[in-house]
Amino acid sequence: MATVKLWSDEEVAAVPAVKAVFDDIRATRKSDFVNNFWRALANQPALLERTWSSVKQVMIEPGVLDPLTKELIYIAVSTANSCSYCVHSHTAAARAKGLSGEQYAEFLAVIGMAAETNTLANSMQIPVDREFLLG
Amino acid sequence: MATVKLWSDEEVAAVPAVKAVFDDIRATRKSDFVNNFWRALANQPALLERTWSSVKQVMIEPGVLDPLTKELIYIAVSTANSCSYCVHSHTAAARAKGLSGEQYAEFLAVIGMAAETNTLANSMQIPVDREFLLG
Amino acid sequence: MATVKLWSDEEVAAVPAVKAVFDDIRATRKSDFVNNFWRALANQPALLERTWSSVKQVMIEPGVLDPLTKELIYIAVSTANSCSYCVHSHTAAARAKGLSGEQYAEFLAVIGMAAETNTLANSMQIPVDREFLLG
Amino acid sequence: MATVKLWSDEEVAAVPAVKAVFDDIRATRKSDFVNNFWRALANQPALLERTWSSVKQVMIEPGVLDPLTKELIYIAVSTANSCSYCVHSHTAAARAKGLSGEQYAEFLAVIGMAAETNTLANSMQIPVDREFLLG
Amino acid sequence: MATVKLWSDEEVAAVPAVKAVFDDIRATRKSDFVNNFWRALANQPALLERTWSSVKQVMIEPGVLDPLTKELIYIAVSTANSCSYCVHSHTAAARAKGLSGEQYAEFLAVIGMAAETNTLANSMQIPVDREFLLG
Amino acid sequence: MATVKLWSDEEVAAVPAVKAVFDDIRATRKSDFVNNFWRALANQPALLERTWSSVKQVMIEPGVLDPLTKELIYIAVSTANSCSYCVHSHTAAARAKGLSGEQYAEFLAVIGMAAETNTLANSMQIPVDREFLLG
Numbered sequence: 001m002a003t004v005k006l007w008s009d010e011e012v013a014a015v016p017a018v019k020a021v022f023d024d025i026r027a028t029r030k031s032d033f034v035n036n037f038w039r040a041l042a043n044q045p046a047l048l049e050r051t052w053s054s055v056k057q058v059m060i061e062p063g064v065l066d067p068l069t070k071e072l073i074y075i076a077v078s079t080a081n082s083c084s085y086c087v088h089s090h091t092a093a094a095r096a097k098g099l100s101g102e103q104y105a106e107f108l109a110v111i112g113m114a115a116e117t118n119t120l121a122n123s124m125q126i127p128v129d130r131e132f133l134l135g
Numbered sequence: 136m137a138t139v140k141l142w143s144d145e146e147v148a149a150v151p152a153v154k155a156v157f158d159d160i161r162a163t164r165k166s167d168f169v170n171n172f173w174r175a176l177a178n179q180p181a182l183l184e185r186t187w188s189s190v191k192q193v194m195i196e197p198g199v200l201d202p203l204t205k206e207l208i209y210i211a212v213s214t215a216n217s218c219s220y221c222v223h224s225h226t227a228a229a230r231a232k233g234l235s236g237e238q239y240a241e242f243l244a245v246i247g248m249a250a251e252t253n254t255l256a257n258s259m260q261i262p263v264d265r266e267f268l269l270g
Numbered sequence: 271m272a273t274v275k276l277w278s279d280e281e282v283a284a285v286p287a288v289k290a291v292f293d294d295i296r297a298t299r300k301s302d303f304v305n306n307f308w309r310a311l312a313n314q315p316a317l318l319e320r321t322w323s324s325v326k327q328v329m330i331e332p333g334v335l336d337p338l339t340k341e342l343i344y345i346a347v348s349t350a351n352s353c354s355y356c357v358h359s360h361t362a363a364a365r366a367k368g369l370s371g372e373q374y375a376e377f378l379a380v381i382g383m384a385a386e387t388n389t390l391a392n393s394m395q396i397p398v399d400r401e402f403l404l405g
Numbered sequence: 406m407a408t409v410k411l412w413s414d415e416e417v418a419a420v421p422a423v424k425a426v427f428d429d430i431r432a433t434r435k436s437d438f439v440n441n442f443w444r445a446l447a448n449q450p451a452l453l454e455r456t457w458s459s460v461k462q463v464m465i466e467p468g469v470l471d472p473l474t475k476e477l478i479y480i481a482v483s484t485a486n487s488c489s490y491c492v493h494s495h496t497a498a499a500r501a502k503g504l505s506g507e508q509y510a511e512f513l514a515v516i517g518m519a520a521e522t523n524t525l526a527n528s529m530q531i532p533v534d535r536e537f538l539l540g
Numbered sequence: 541m542a543t544v545k546l547w548s549d550e551e552v553a554a555v556p557a558v559k560a561v562f563d564d565i566r567a568t569r570k571s572d573f574v575n576n577f578w579r580a581l582a583n584q585p586a587l588l589e590r591t592w593s594s595v596k597q598v599m600i601e602p603g604v605l606d607p608l609t610k611e612l613i614y615i616a617v618s619t620a621n622s623c624s625y626c627v628h629s630h631t632a633a634a635r636a637k638g639l640s641g642e643q644y645a646e647f648l649a650v651i652g653m654a655a656e657t658n659t660l661a662n663s664m665q666i667p668v669d670r671e672f673l674l675g
Numbered sequence: 676m677a678t679v680k681l682w683s684d685e686e687v688a689a690v691p692a693v694k695a696v697f698d699d700i701r702a703t704r705k706s707d708f709v710n711n712f713w714r715a716l717a718n719q720p721a722l723l724e725r726t727w728s729s730v731k732q733v734m735i736e737p738g739v740l741d742p743l744t745k746e747l748i749y750i751a752v753s754t755a756n757s758c759s760y761c762v763h764s765h766t767a768a769a770r771a772k773g774l775s776g777e778q779y780a781e782f783l784a785v786i787g788m789a790a791e792t793n794t795l796a797n798s799m800q801i802p803v804d805r806e807f808l809l810g
Contacts, residue, residue: 001538003361004259004374033266037252040259044375047382050459051252057455058244064237069204070245076208077249077389079798080215082352082622085256085263086249087800091543092267102199104544105584108795109193110205112587114212114221115794116787117172117186119617121220123754123783124139124175125762128220131168132227133406136673138766139779179780182787185597189590212794214393217487217757222395226408239409240449243390247452251386254482255378258349260357268541271808273631274529274644303536307522310529314645317652320729321522327725328514334507339474340515346478347519347659350485352622355526355533356519362537372469379463380475384482384491387442387456391490394409394445398490401438402497403676484663487757492665496678509679510719513663517656517722524655524752525648528619530627544799573806577792580799591792598784604777609744610785616748617789620755625796625803626789632807642739649733650745654752654761657712657726661760664679664715668760671708672767 007042017045021052028056035089068097076111142177152180156187163191170224203232211246277312287315291322298326305359338367346381412447422450426457433465440494473502481516547582557585561592568596575629608637616651682717692720696727703731710764743772751786 012022022042025034041048059070071094078086094104147157157177160169176183194205206229213221229239282292292312295304311318329340341364348356364374417427427447430439446453464475476499483491499509552562562582565574581588599610611634618626634644687697697717700709716723734745746769753761769779 001533002259002261003358003539005539006261035264035266036261037256040261041255043371044378047255047375047379050379050462051255051382054248054455054459055252058241058248063241064235065207065241065245069207070241072200072204072208073211073242073245074249075798076211077215077246078253079794080212081250081253081257082797083253083256084797084800085261086253087798088263088267088543091798100199101583105587106193106198106200106205107208108584108798109587109590110200110208111212111798112591112791112794113189113193114209115216116791117190118213118216118218118221119754119787119790120176120182120186120783121172122216122218122757122759123750123762123766123786124137125759126137126141126171126175126220128223128406129170131170132223134408134410136668138674138763140674178776179783182780182784185594185784186787189594192590210393214389217392219392219395222393223408226393236448240452243393243449244452244455246393247386247389247456250389251382254349254382254385257352257354258345258357258361258378258381260354263541269543269545271803272530272532273628273809275809276531305534305536306531307526310531311525313641314648317525317645317649320649320732321525321652324518324725324729325522328511328518333511334505335477335511335515339477340511342470342474342478343481343512343515344519346481347485347516348523350482351520351523351527353523353526355531356523358533358537370469376463376468376470376475377478380470380478381482383459383463384479385486387460388483388486388488388491390446390452390456391442391488392486394407396407396411396441396445396490398493398676399440401440402493404678404680480663484659487662489662489665492663493678496663506718510722513660513719514722514725516663517659517726520659521652521656524619524652527622527624528615528627528631528648528651530624542800542802546801575804575806576801577796580801581795587795591795594788595792598781598788603781604775605747605781605785609747610781612740612744612748613751613782613785614789616751617755617786618793620752621790621793621797623793623796625801626793628803628807640739646733646738646740646745647748650740650748651752653729653733654749655756657730658753658756658758658761660716660722660726661712662756662758664677666677666681666711666715666760668763669710671710672763 002036002040004040004043006036006039008039012039012042015042015045018042018048021045021048024056025052028060037085037089068094068099068103071097071099072107075107076114079111080115137171137175139175139178141171141174143174147174147177150177150180153177153183156180156183159191160187163195172220172224203229203234203238206232206234207242210242211249214246215250272306272310274310274313276306276309278309282309282312285312285315288312288318291315291318294326295322298330307355307359338364338369338373341367341369342377345377346384349381350385407441407445409445409448411441411444413444417444417447420447420450423447423453426450426453429461430457433461442490442494473499473504473508476502476504477512480512481519484516485520542576542580544580544583546576546579548579552579552582555582555585558582558588561585561588564596565592568600577625577629608634608639608643611637611639612647615647616654619651620655677711677715679715679718681711681714683714687714687717690717690720693717693723696720696723699731700727703735712760712764743769743774743778746772746774747782750782751789754786755790 012018074090147153209225282288344360417423479495552558614630687693749765
């Protein structure tokens, strides 16, 4: 259970600054569903607005990385940070963007391998090769 | 400085099990350069062999994710795990695979955003929406 | 569910070394409620005693940082370490010490920002400025 | 060494979008010194601008938490995330804001204690007490 | 709930590559019980096979560290990485290998102490003594 | 470089509370060498005293886990927490306690494997088997 109240649509409707963000989330995503992350942030209207504005800019507006790649990177970070909520929400988002079973299997292999070699490199305190440094 | 000896090519040449892996690294990558990670693992021949075999299978053999995407996922995990060596080596690898400045900027924005929202979700202990669970 | 038994008050009463700590927790906090953390540690009386003694000294005895500030620092660490139990218990403690909604919103903004910039600094492996080093 | 170029003042001067942010950093902080974090972010002007705007809003503009408290929370997160750069820069910032030796000692005691109890709670998988959940 | 389907024995029986691994898990452990970790990995047969082969080699085949020591090391890493599933499964495995209450208490004291001193060393950015470096 | 002064023997000698701890470190370890961790903590005499007292009790006084096992557990946690200082100091301590090359290789295999499976379990959010829960 959350450490904060999750706002219902009725509560959102009563606070214009929060309602404006929720309206934009729904319009941008073309869906009526607004997930708990935003319902929790609604307790902090300024943080809600800034966070949504950044997420929209970084994750939704077209860029040079394709949307599915961005979701996989997001899940990789969320897994390493043990954020159960974020792993669930972004794995669902990746599936909605077409993640196949084969891609997910390969993704899992990569993050597992990365975690293993991170641990090996950190435990042996391997110095960075000169070849990897910027000229 | 490493907690283990980094093997020189002469030392590698003297141990057939190690030399076989180094030869395969060089042949697979079509390069004479072998980075410190493998020179440290040379102290543990069985671990060296198993690790290279996995890295080759996961990161080098063709799959359904493109090689640059896999490198970005690798850097994301390595950053979250604070593995300085791995961040350096895989950022260099990503550049060698064509990472552009724009792609890197977008990648940084994604991992920064992920870390921020991970922290928000974990600090508010937001419950997973039923909509994100498998049917 | 815990990997260890959570001790009931009856079980506590039967072991003098454990009972002495529980009595001191209740007397110090002026409350009969003893939370699960201590009921789990009761399985390890020496660790229970040492941990309570440290917590009492660090978190409860008057110092130069005010009690609410210490709770916020505690939640910050607990969030970064993904300790769900600790986030819950210390957020409750912070509220009991008067944490306002505005303060919590600002706290969340700070820890989210810190996590984001930590990730950016670690991924770009930014060298420490000479100006930040001790003279 | 960084994985990106650190921009000199000359390079900054040549790119208006970057120069505008550096000018604002200097004006806001009333200091000519601009640390490496911003010189690294200069490679990504949009990220530079968004990050500075957030840092300014969260860390510099007056709020309900005092500036030194915010720095301590920042260091706590940075330590848990093993961000050497951030620990150095924000410890320097905390000192500039008046952190005393006694306060630092108490801060260290709190974050050490938090890390220890986080580990104990996570290893015993202690369930959250009902008393800590929102009514 | 998992982000993937957990395979039932019937589903396993229908895919020879998966069935072969499950048969080997049962034969190696001399038990009919196969835990959820493998039922989740069954969705990715190649990863399942490689992971089981590594776990068998590292954790089950006789080596120079005794089996209980390896489980304790495993729990230590899993706790630091906040892997609830792994803490549960390897604490159960350690108990099955004879972990006593006294050993567990001492183990908890060590990992708690390690986490505390890690935090102190990282927050003060203590330089490594020359005496600890390899000759 | 540290964020605090590292105390020289002369400075230690001038402060009785600090000198008492350093004397006990030297007597307990039967060595004149005192490493930087304690020279940094000397800035906070109360924390120095409490930390040394705990380290002595947990890591040095005889218990039910053998000293080398405790060092390996310590390194495992320190690696997962990316504490470079602690990895160096406790790997040196493990070697001083007789860690062989073969044991170190096996240790590395275990922590690498643990990190990999932690990541897999966390990314698939695998639910804990009922069989692993306490009766």
